[in-house]
Amino acid sequence: MVKIICAGFQKTGTKSLSRALEYLGYNVYDAGEVYMYMRNTWMDFFKGKITIEDVCREYDRQNVDVVVDGPANYFWEEMSKYWPDAKVILTLRDDEDKWYESIVKFYKGIVRWVGKLAYLGYLTPYGYLTEKYLTLPYHMLVFGNCNFHPLVQDFSNVNNEQIYKRKYREHNAYVRRFCPKTKLLVMNVKDGWAPLVSFLETKMPEIEFPFRNKVNSKNK
Template sequence: MSIKIIGAGFGRTGTFSLKLALEALGFRSCLHMSDFASSHSLSQHWLIELEKEFPDWKSLSDKYEVMLDWPVCIFIEEFFSENPSAKVIFTERNFDDWYSSMSNTIFPALYWANHVDYERASYFIKIVKKYIIDKTFANDFSKDHARIIYHSHISKIKEIIPKDNILFFNVKDGWEPLCSFLCCDMPNSEFPNENKAVNFSSMLKKQSKK
């Protein structure tokens, strides 16, 4: 199976709502960060593969039509190189709103995960520590640093993805721009609005008990 859609946006930009929307449009096998929390084997496979000098990107993506959120969003260049016909959707959000949301949901969970001993951590927590805390934020969640990371990520995506392959999408805009980009008929239902981050802290702490 080849990837049809790659999500380039960080978590807390509407990635889970996008996942639900794409599933409503008929896309299946949609990978999201939340899936790693519920699958020990998935987290293990990704962690082992990503630690290799030359990861097999195909083995990480060949079961999915759609891949969204962390850790996918920090390996866009690699996954797009393997799937150059894929559509890339960058979920956009005003930086201040995004940082406020992260500060109220994800960052407290990351602070907690930072104090979990790496060798004793579950594979999911190891992914969080290596690819969100370290690789994305360099263990610095301050607003000034996060602003640099956030806008640098946007600039990088614009550099590596051809304009015809990418949609910069705010989930508040609903079905029209998404369906137009994907050449899909618009559903009669409302666009999904799901706040998955409320469970992120509990997912991490649950993992620590395994």
């Protein structure tokens, strides 16, 4: 049964949080595990063949303790109803400008390193189905468009910044408004272990907080 639902957007320190929770002994399914072990389940969901409850049952079948990143972050509320005892963690950046700068840099990096290969992968049955029924639908749900996807690459769109920042604000505000305060932790990973171990009521680890993707600041 899932114990922790991480509702934070990408590039809010989710990789650092994922590593920290793994160190604390949780079985964490981040984006990589989703594409490796939950790909078909989420594709069936986006095809309309199964419900979000069916998705949750598959997570239970695979003995997952923590869900991080998409698509689970978008469906935190439905999953919270399915696992009513699960805690919710919302990771935030210092401000939306830093988040937007980071996510643009991230997706431009993907385009630079794998963008051309994405077209080749899209031609394979695996790649085509994954993009059509998982990655692209998720981008549309979260961001309202697919402009940063390697198959689109519409980085010059003058409306991107307004749209993406608004989606970020709306998501965070919704989580803070509707998640019961008794089960919600809003954190910036640059604050390290302290808020996390207090929230989870566990001992302070003897190692430093495992920051990932750190560039100039600890919550990159």
